[in-house]
Amino acid sequence: MAPLDPSSPPAPGAAEPVVLLEGVRRRFARVEALRSLDLRVEQGTVTVLLGPNGAGKTTAIRVITGALGVHGGTVRVFGLDPDHKTDGQSVRRRCGVVSAKPALYDRLSGFDNLRYAAELYGMGWTDATKERVVEAATRFGIQGSLDAQVGGYSTGMKTRLALSRSVLHEPDLLLFDEPTSGLDPESSQAVLHLIKDMAADGTTVVMCTHLLLEAEGLAEQVVVMEAGADIASGPPDDLIRRYWPDDSVRLGVEDPAMLDGLVALPGVRRLTPVEGAAGEVDVDLDHLGRVPEIVLALTTRGARLTKVAPHERSLEELYFAVRRPHLATGDAPEGGGLAPVAPPPDVLAAAPVPAPQPAEEASV
């Protein structure tokens, strides 16, 4: 891929992306953490990096702030090179990061941890800064424990303090690496709400997770990573439409035998049995207008219907659909993957029509 020319002006009317990675490569000794990562993050959006352990998500975050240099490709953040001595400082000053581990100083109090960050990020130490520290802590419900040593905090409290620290200097770009790990459901919910709020205020968010439910409804762009490269990226709805261009309806019948021959009906593209629900199938159709005909055909045969509902694909289904070819070819890194929720082989085998290949133009 040709490197970017930072001196060339953006196309008229096109806003410069906050983060732009092109063909980025990064290795550690002989291990290639990033093989060829492309990423474009627009201002005020929430981008979620999905992928198994070892996919390169954390390395991508580190490359964005310039904490790690790259071995190839181009990185631009706010139009600057984060690996450059002075530009890097400017970039990092505008970034707020929460890493997978909270990265707090256990021997210091919560207050001193925030003070350290405030001063390193050039906020100085004035009455206004002190107020800002308390405000950031209050935002995450940790203000009552600021005087205690962080070593005595619970995992959830540490995560909240790390989140407070990340927003302390009101960054333009938030980089969250598994921000809800160790949090209880209420706190996780609060964090996800905060991410939405900040994005609504114009802050750009890039978040790594392997919790697909967390990303659902939050991501304006998802990037599925595998072995150091992006294998699919775009808005979730677009990606779902790429992988499942057909409308889909979920049907349930009392007697599963009644579903035999359903695939031969006009407009029916594919049947996929629903895991763990005998007698239920997802029926892919050329359009939803076919549903009355299918219902009529089934009832005419004497089938007793238990369910007829439009089927909306989830991010989880998308994720596995995107990764399936890579898992099949063994491209996935050793130990990677989200095995606990992977669809069982019989579901995949039941699909009479192979999954459509993603359209080339939808890829970033």
Place this chain on the structure above:
Amino acid sequence: MDFKRVRIVVRTELKQLAQAKDFWFPMVILGSLFFVVIPTVLFLTITQIGDVQVVDKVSRAIDVLPPSTQAAIPDASPAGRTAYALAVFLLAPVAIVVPLTISTAVGAASLVGERERGTGEFLAHSPAAAREIYLGKVIASIIPGYLTTFVGFGAYSLIVNLLVGPEVGGWFFPTGQWWVMVLWVLPPFLAITLSIVLRLSARVKSTAAAQQASGLVTLPLIGIAYGQATGSLFGAATIGTIMGGLAWIVALISLSRGMQKVQRSRLLGVADGI
């Protein structure tokens, strides 16, 4: 280089160190032994109990000192002369050993400690330049050792002046040469040691490994520094001053190279090929 940020790193490092009782307790014991317990027992033995054998042995050792040094020892009883020689020429160079030991222990854990605790990730993503972090940590490692030297020698001075002073005609410690050693010879040796120790700390995988590796660097440096210290105390002031000057030059070069070489990625604990 933003010295304000360096100061912030120093202050935070020292604040953490102040909270680390598990670090301070052994160091207080070490300092107490060298500066209080050993001198008290030794000088009481010589001046009050009047152990003839010890006095006799050390008196003979005084005869091998350079003439200029011997001339500096005041006319007094054999016990007084012996105690004076021990106070000034034998125990005072401990000023080199104690700060080097303490500062090395702090420095060895500094960068690798950030990695082990995971806090290196925070620093790596922060606007602080790697060289600012490095310099901040060097200074934060020097201060505890240097401070211990002053506090320890405050106590030591009191002990030797109270126990030995009456024997040699009044309070005599610290001597002028001791000030030269502590203010001119010691700081560059501390800086050289720590500049190397911190670079090691950035490269090794654990604090234990950093401390092992630091030992290899520190021991010869303690030897050289001790030689310089005793040289300056023995009256070879010119040589001591020149060697101190050379040590300053080496220290500045070593610190400068350390600042250039230390990499942000080292804070992350990744096997870096860059």
